[in-house]
Amino acid sequence: MEELAKLTPPDVMPEFTQESFRPLLPPLRTGKRKLLVFETVHRRRDGSEYPVEVHLQQVETGGEAVCLAIVNDITERRQAEQERDRRAAIQEATPDFIGLSDLQGRAIYVNRAGREMLEIGAEEDVSNLAIADYLADSARAFVVNEAIPAAIREGSWSGEGALLSRTGREILVSQVILAHRGPGGEVEFLSTIARDITERKRSEQALIESSSQFRTLFEASPDAILLIDPHDEWPILDCNMAACQMNGYTRDELVGQSVDLLNLTPGDPNERKEYVERIHRQGVLRLDTFHRRKDGSVFSVEVSTSLITLGGRDVVLGIDRDITERRRAEEEIRRLNVELEGRVAQRTAQLASANQELEAFAYSVSHDLRAPLRAIDGFSRIILEDFGNTLDPEGKRLFDVILTNTQRMDQLITDLLALSRVSRTEMQSSRVDMTALADSIYHEIASPEVRRKFAFYVAPLPDASADPALLRQVWSNLLSNAIKYAMPKAGRAIEVGGYMDNGMCVYFVRDNGVGFNPAYTNKLFGVFQRLHKAEEFEGNGVGLAIVQRIIHRHGGKTWAEGEINRGATFYFSLPAMEPNHE
Amino acid sequence: MNDPNEVEILLVEDNTADLELAMRALKKNHLANRVVVVTDGEEALDFIFARGSYSDRHVENAPKVILLDLKLPKVNGLEVLRAIKSDPRTKAFPVVILTSSKEESDIVESYQLGVNSYIVKPVVFDKFVEAVNNLGMYWLLLNQRPPPQSP
Secondary structure, three states, X not given: OHHHHHOOHHHXXXXXXXXXXXXXXXXXXXXXXXEEEEEEEEEOOOOOEEEEEEEEEEEEEOOEXXXXXXXXXXXXXXXHHHHHHHHHHHHHHOOOEEEEEEOOOEEEEEOHHHHHHHOOOOOOOOOOOEHHHHEOHHHHHHHHHHHHHHHHHHOEEEEEEEEEOOOOOEEEEEXXXXXXXXXXXXXXXXXXXXXEOHXXXXXXXXXXXXXXXXXXXXXXXXXXXXXXXXXXXXXXXXXXXXXXXXXXXXXXXXXXXXXXXXXXXXXXXXXHHHHHXXXXXXXXXXXXXXXXXXXXXXXXXXXXXXXXXXXOEEEEEEEEEEOHHHHHHHHHHHHHXXXXXXXXXXXXXXXXXXXXXXXXXXXXXXXXXXXXXXXXXXXXXXXXXXXXXXXXXXXXXXXXXXXXXXXXXXXXXXXXXXXXXXXXXXXXXXXXXXXXXXXXXXXXXOOHHHHHHOEEEEOOOOOEEEOHHHHHHHHHHHHHHHHHHHOOXXXXXXXXEEEEEOOEEEEEEEEOOOOOOHHHHHHOOOOOOOOOOOOOOOOOOOHHXXXXXXHHHOOOOEEEEEOOOOOEEEEEEEEOOXXXXX | OOOHHHOOEEEEOOOXXXXXXXXXXXXXXXXXXXXXXXXXXXXXXXXXXXXXXXXXXXXXXXXXXXXXXXXXXXXXXXXXXXXXXXXXXXXXXXEEEEEOOOOHHHHHHHHHHOOOEEEEOOOOHHXXXXXXXXXXXXXXXHOOOOOOOOO
8 A cells, every 4th residue: 555655647557657647637627527537557566457447536635636546447348348349350251141130120230241232331321221121022021920020939040031132132041030138038139140042042943953854854765764772782762764664663663672673683792893893994884685574574675874973872873775676676687687598599599500501501502513513514525525526516516505504503603602601600800901901802803914904093991890801702802893894994993992981981992894774773782683694794693792791791781883884883881990999 | 453452542432423523534544543432431441441341451551542522421521531540550541532512611620630632523524634633643653651561
């Protein structure tokens, strides 16, 4: 006490000096102010400080004016204030709406996030705002009639509502409404904390929509879809209508059952494990197998399985397609193929036997027709040799007629055999240089004397893909015809040319010889058809028939153009070579 | 006919007209002296292998040439040829096919069986005479035969 008495005010109030403290006193002294209240800090003897509220007043004590200071330690009050400030800061900082109102629905406080949400100015006085104006139409009745009474009744209510901003924007919120009671237990204030859940709602909606789309797809699929839990006995978690129809079960009969219900043989745990690993590796696994319906019937299915994540766990998605029809079609195709092969084999055999007959016939012609010819020729000559001197010239001439005709018949047999050989021999196609071939054959069949009489020209020809031996025969027959029929004319010329036309190589031999009557064009390529008398031109009408048969065998055509005494052009076509042929 | 062991030509021909023509051609070429004619395949084999009515022959006494038609009764020419060429005793015998057939298959098969020549009989008799002359000249006069095997 003695120590205290020695102290001056600045000693206990370090915020003040004698100089700063002294001006506080005169207003009290003069009575201008009765009471001076301020807060400062006091320092204890040990140097520690504490907040105080100081009440200074002038009092009369024994006629003497004394300055009375009543000092309250406000440490606790300060702490409470700081706590309040911290909470206010939190309220201001939170992104959630926080608001307080009276029971009449008048706003008292709206935090920063709330002001932003409702588009109220940061500094604007909210004390006159009616809460109901800031509730969306969709939520107002419910909040006023249900939520708030519930909060008053229960102390709090939580649920979803919708706020309305000043510009009319609706904000979906998840909110809590609290009822605050006064000392008398009566509800005096209401507060709400509301969180903007517009985004969450939108994604929830999207999820609902997409899962309903999924459901629609799931149900609408003509393929059976099963969701299977790849654990334990592989229970079916869900399935669509198609799965029920395909397998003859109701959904209730399938869901919860092991997929083994559908399989012909129960699954082996190890195999299943491996199966899941394979799906993991490959993404989708496809296999053809069989399923058994409820009625015991078995059908073919193509099963596609993949793994999807559903509710955070791996689920096997199985899509089954009934391929009974496809199997049947495949079986049908296989059967038809076998039948076709059988028929082809049968036809081939028939053809082979026909060919064999033809060959036997040709052999017989070759061998047996010649023997009598030889006898006719041989014995005619023997008569001429042995009895020639008893024959008059007319008798000798008649024998010559016999001999000429036997030779002609021999030639006929030779040519006929050549014609039949064209059909009988197997073709061996290769690339043929037609320009070189035509040229070399001309030189082969035309002697130097003949060549001197002719102008012969070969234009570059497209290569052919054909049997070279048969093509030789074609060129040989056409060129010898050209020589034969051009020989009687002056200025003999033979032109060989070719061109491509519509996927075919076309070749021609043109001469300026005696030509032919176009009216008989269709007879040109017939066997034994001749447009000239044997006396005019040698030949028996087989050469062009051979040409035509060879070209037909190659899939080509023959035709001719000509006029009497204006020459003739003989054409033949062959399918053009495949681009990568040899 | 002469000693069957000293035959120069064995002519196998069933067609009498052809046979007559062939004999005439041989005669014209002075080759008809030691010709034996048989008219079917079986008889040809009997002669060559010294069987049946030819059992007094020795197989080793080969004719200088066998002229063989292809189309023969009983055993055909190709079978006769096969028998000759597959027996070690006779496979060195010269065999000339003399036939009407120009069929490639006949020609190919004959050569595969080891025929020495294949001649198509010309229809024109003069050419036939010429062909016979040529083959007689070649096989009887020019061709050097292997020494006969001792029995």
